[in-house]
Amino acid sequence: MRAQDGNKRLRFGAIILAVLIAILFPRFAPNQFYVHLGTVGCLNLMFVLGLAIISRAGQLSMGHAGFALVGGYVSALLSMKAGWPALLGVLAAGLVAAAIAAALGWIILRLRGVYFVLVAFSFGQIAVLLALDMSDITGGANGIVGVPPLSLFGYSLASKPDFYPFALACALATLLFTWMLYRSPFGDRMAATAENQRLTESSGVDTHATQVIAFTIGSGIAGMAGALSVHYFRFISPDSFTFWESVSYLTMLVVGGSAGAFGPVVGVLVLTPLPEMLRATQGLQHIIYGAVLVLCLLFVPEGLSSIPRRLSQRYRATPGPDTSTPAGTRR
Amino acid sequence: MSMETILAQTVVNGLMVGMIYMLMAIGFTMVFGIMRIVNFAHGEFYMVGAFMFAIFYGSYEVPFALSLLLAIVTTALVGLVMERLVFSRFRGNELNGMIASVGVALIMQNAALLIWGPSPRSVPAVVSGVISFGGIVFPWSRVVVIIGALIAVGLLYVLIAHTQLGRAMRAVAQDAEIALAQGIRVEVIFPLAFVLGVALAALAGALMAPVLSVSPFVGLAPTLKAFVIVVIGGLGSVPGAVAGGLLIGLIESFAGTFMSAALAEILQFIVVIAVVLLRPQGLLGRKEREA
Numbered sequence: 114m115r116a117q118d119g120n121k122r123l124r125f126g127a128i129i130l131a132v133l134i135a136i137l138f139p140r141f142a143p144n145q146f147y148v149h150l151g152t153v154g155c156l157n158l159m160f161v162l163g164l165a166i167i168s169r170a171g172q173l174s175m176g177h178a179g180f181a182l183v184g185g186y187v188s189a190l191l192s193m194k195a196g197w198p199a200l201l202g203v204l205a206a207g208l209v210a211a212a213i214a215a216a217l218g219w220i221i222l223r224l225r226g227v228y229f230v231l232v233a234f235s236f237g238q239i240a241v242l243l244a245l246d247m248s249d250i251t252g253g254a255n256g257i258v259g260v261p262p263l264s265l266f267g268y269s270l271a272s273k274p275d276f277y278p279f280a281l282a283c284a285l286a287t288l289l290f291t292w293m294l295y296r297s298p299f300g301d302r303m304a305a306t307a308e309n310q311r312l313t314e315s316s317g318v319d320t321h322a323t324q325v326i327a328f329t330i331g332s333g334i335a336g337m338a339g340a341l342s343v344h345y346f347r348f349i350s351p352d353s354f355t356f357w358e359s360v361s362y363l364t365m366l367v368v369g370g371s372a373g374a375f376g377p378v379v380g381v382l383v384l385t386p387l388p389e390m391l392r393a394t395q396g397l398q399h400i401i402y403g404a405v406l407v408l409c410l411l412f413v414p415e416g417l418s419s420i421p422r423r424l425s426q427r428y429r430a431t432p433g434p435d436t437s438t439p440a441g442t443r444r
Numbered sequence: 445m446s447m448e449t450i451l452a453q454t455v456v457n458g459l460m461v462g463m464i465y466m467l468m469a470i471g472f473t474m475v476f477g478i479m480r481i482v483n484f485a486h487g488e489f490y491m492v493g494a495f496m497f498a499i500f501y502g503s504y505e506v507p508f509a510l511s512l513l514l515a516i517v518t519t520a521l522v523g524l525v526m527e528r529l530v531f532s533r534f535r536g537n538e539l540n541g542m543i544a545s546v547g548v549a550l551i552m553q554n555a556a557l558l559i560w561g562p563s564p565r566s567v568p569a570v571v572s573g574v575i576s577f578g579g580i581v582f583p584w585s586r587v588v589v590i591i592g593a594l595i596a597v598g599l600l601y602v603l604i605a606h607t608q609l610g611r612a613m614r615a616v617a618q619d620a621e622i623a624l625a626q627g628i629r630v631e632v633i634f635p636l637a638f639v640l641g642v643a644l645a646a647l648a649g650a651l652m653a654p655v656l657s658v659s660p661f662v663g664l665a666p667t668l669k670a671f672v673i674v675v676i677g678g679l680g681s682v683p684g685a686v687a688g689g690l691l692i693g694l695i696e697s698f699a700g701t702f703m704s705a706a707l708a709e710i711l712q713f714i715v716v717i718a719v720v721l722l723r724p725q726g727l728l729g730r731k732e733r734e735a
Contacts, residue, residue, distance in 0.1 A: 173539065175484075175546075220717060224724050227482055227679060230542065231671040232716060234484075238668045239713050246706030356664060360546050367543055396558045403550030407530055410540050410547070 135281055145273050152277050154385040155284035156342045160358075161365045161377040162291045163334035168371050169295065170327035171307030172222070172229055176237030178358035180210040180332040181339025183240055185349045186251060188340035189260045199263045203340040210336020211329045218328040222321055237356055244351035256350025263344045276345055283341060287334060292374040294330075303327055364406045370416020379418040452580040454701045455694070460586045460655075462693020463593035467648040468666045469673040469685035470600065471641035477617040477680035478637040481531060481541040486645055487667030488552035493519040493646025494653040494662060495560055501653075502567045512592070515650040516643050523642030526552075527635045535634065549663075556660035564659035589651045596647055597686065604682065613637055617680065672712055676719050678726020687727060691715075 139148045160181065167174050184206035191202040221232045244251045251257070262271035263279065270276045294300050305313040306320040314320045343349045361384070369380020387405075391398035413420065472486045496518045501511035530548055534541035571584040604610035615623040616633045624630045648666065656662070673692050677684025692712060699708035719727065 173542070217717075220720055224720060227476070227538070228675060228720065228724075230482055231675050231679075232720065235668060235672055235675075235713065235716065238664070239709050242709045243706055246704065246709070357550075360550060363543065363546065396554065399554035400551050400558070403547040403554070406547035406550070407544050410544050411533060414540060 132285065135285075136278070139274050139277055148273050148277050150386060150389065152273065152280045152345060154381050155277070155280035156338055156345070157362070157365065157385050158284040158377060158381045159287045159338035159341070160335055160362045161369070161381055162287050162374070163331040163338065164362050164366050165331075165371050165374070165377050166291060166294065166303075166334070167328050167331035168366065169300070169307060170303040170324045171310065172226060172324055172328060173363070174233045174328065174331065175230055175356070175359055175363070176233035176235070176240070177332070177335050177362055178339075178354035178356065179233075179237030179240035180214060180335040181342075181358070182237075182244060182349075182351070182354035183213060184210045184336025184339035185343035185353060186244065186257075187336070189257050189343050189349050190250070192261050192344075193257065193259075199261055199344050200265070203263070203337055203344070206340035207333045207337035210339075211333030214332030215325060215329040218325040222324045222328065234356070234359075237359055241351045241355055251351070254351060256348060256353070258348055260343055260347045260349065262347060263341070280341065280345070283338075287338075288374060288378065295374055299323070299326075361402070364402065366416075367406060368409050368417060370418035372415060372419065376416050376418040380416065383417065449580050450701070453582065454697050456582050456586055456590075457701075458694035458697030459690065460589045460693070461696055462690040463590050464648045464652055465666065465669045465673055465693055466686050466689025467593055467596060467644045467651075468670040469677065469689050470597070470682055471644035471648075472667075472670040473674050473677070473680055473682060473685045474613075474644075475638055475641040476674075478613060479531065479535070479541075479634055480538050481534065481545060482538070483531075483641070484542065484545040484667065485526070485549040485552060486641070486670060487663030487665070488549050488556075489519055489523055489642045489645040489663075490649035490652075490666050491556060491658075491660060491663035492522055492552065493649030494658045495556065495649075496646070497650035497653045498565055498567045498658045501570075502565070508570050512647070512650050516646045519646035519649075520639045520643045522552075523639050523646075524635060527638045531638060532634065553660055553663065560660060562660065564657040566657045567653045570654050585655060589655060592647070592651050596644065600644070609636070672716055674726075675716050676727060681726060684726050 135151075138151050142148050142151070160177065163180075164174060164177050167177075184203075187209045188199065188202035188206040191197040191205055192199045197205070217232070217236060221229050245254055248254075262269055263276070264270060265279065268275075270279055295304075302313070302318050302320075302323045305316075305318065306323045310320050339354060343353070346353075365380035365384045366377060367380070368384055369378065370376030384402075384405075387402065388398050391401055394401070409416070415423075468486065468490060472483060475481060475483050475486070493515050496515035497511055500506040500514045501508060506514065526548055530544050531541065534544050569585050570588055573584050574581040575584055575587060576582075604613065612623070612628045612633055613636075615626065615628055616630055616637075620630055623633075645666075649662075669692060673685055673688035676691065677686075677688030692715075695711055695715065696708050699705075699711050
């Protein structure tokens with residue numbers, strides 16, 4: 114008991130320290146590029162957490178970037194053509210993405226998981242194609258340039274150092290929300306649905322509704338994060354959020370681990386700077402990215418965040434012969 | 445141009461595109477039916493097939509039929525390597541197998557980008573001129589695609605329906621464990637089915653190479669079509685893939701000619717949603733037992 118108490122305090126301290134480091138990060142970053150990378154990391158964390166929530170309920174959305182694209186266009190158009198404040202546009206973006214996900218999810222999630230994957234992927238592709246084809250609204254392949262920056266209580270967040278704290282706050286809020294969601298009774302229903310849908314259904318849980326709600330929440334987060342990044346980059350085009358963005362969020366989720374709320378943090382921290390570090394390899398970077406994904410699936414299928422737990426389990430398991438399982442079955 | 449000519453050409457275009465989609469969808473649905481892997485890299489094999497054909501036929505001027513064969517064989521070899529290195533390790537793990545296929549797609553597309561560069565290359569036409577039939581003219585190049593695809597589907601039908609190997613493949617698709625108990629060498633059927641699926645994708649890419657241009661990015665669009673068709677036709681159903689492929693090809697051609705490309709995309713998505721709502725097992729699929 115004591116040890117566990119201390120463990121909890123240690124973990125709490127580590128989280129506070131990590132948040133402090135994240136807040137003070139721009140102060141000791143060597144130049145603005147690192148601040149930019151930090152902002153991109155915060156936005157990535159929101160995308161990956163959205164994907165993690167969907168996967169917590171046992172589904173995999175290969176059209177995640179499609180919802181980001183929809184959100185991005187909604188907010189960009191509302192703030193430019195209708196003159197809405199950018200922050201309101203971001204909220205609207207989240208709502209529109211969530212509404213589409215709810216309608217789509219209600220229809221497809223009645224089928225086996227594979228169909229969901231196929232239709233979600235198709236949605237992402239069609240969102241890109243529509244953005245290209247409906248050029249009188251979306252500007253076609255050229256996209257929309259000069260999207261207004263976010264402003265908070267009349268204070269503009271146009272510069273990189275100003276945007277970073279806001280992005281961090283949004284990412285941390287999403288992380289806290291995800292953590293609380295996982296610990297709530299609804300979180301238990303999500304996890305149970307993923308574990309064994311039929312058994313969960315027969316214990317009186319509406320697994321269809323559970324998955325639809327998870328998909329709605331996760332896609333809504335993607336829509337908001339997409340809108341935020343459009344106001345940060347001040348630009349959106351059909352190329353902003355393609356299938357390959359969905360792939361990169363998925364890679365971060367797999368590499369970090371999707372079991373808890375903190376797996377995505379690990380994945381984002383490892384994989385956001387990776388393309389920059391590999392820039393010198395000239396085009397090999399995406400190949401390495403793909404290889405990391407496959408190797409991770411083969412050797413650490415539960416993600417990097419599972420390593421400490423696995424190690425401590427092994428450490429605990431070594432002393433004394435384990436009588437509960439036959440020798441051959443132990444890993 | 446008279447209305448009949450436009451109509452006839454729209455039908456021929458729809459059939460041609462539909463045939464290509466059909467080849468893609470058959471390969472995809474076969475690999476899923478037998479190996480239970482949703483292969484996101486399927487379109488990348490289409491891309492490799494198109495490049496191989498462009499190299500043999502365009503650069504080395506190998507005769508057409510031989511180029512086609514060489515493109516299929518080389519791409520199938522790439523497929524075999526991928527199956528051995530990656531896919532065989534995820535047997536029985538639907539989710540991770542699918543994610544791994546995304547990694548394979550990422551690797552293949554960027555390797556192609558590194559080797560062949562980003563700029564699209566065109567392949568010389570196989571035949572030129574037009575064929576005139578009852579006063580209506582069609583370009584020969586499109587008719588060649590249709591004939592090539594028809595021959596391939598005919599051969600595939602014979603293979604699946606009338607050979608020992610085809611029976612074994614159908615048995616594994618129905619129940620791998622029982623098939624194993626009946627003495628079918630499942631560990632041979634898996635890579636064979638995968639390579640066969642890859643070969644169909646490669647054929648589709650090679651046939652389309654002279655009609656469209658070839659670049660490392662051409663694989664994603666046919667993958668999307670294969671997915672749409674497979675949902676419409678029923679996952680794992682080969683007749684469903686045939687019917688769905690032709691349907692989507694014709695929708696695309698007609699909506700593209702008489703309305704707009706954007707409308708064609710929306711229409712396809714609406715068909716998908718309608719099928720899922722009204723006939724969840726797909727047009728020609730059978731109700732699937734939940735595993």
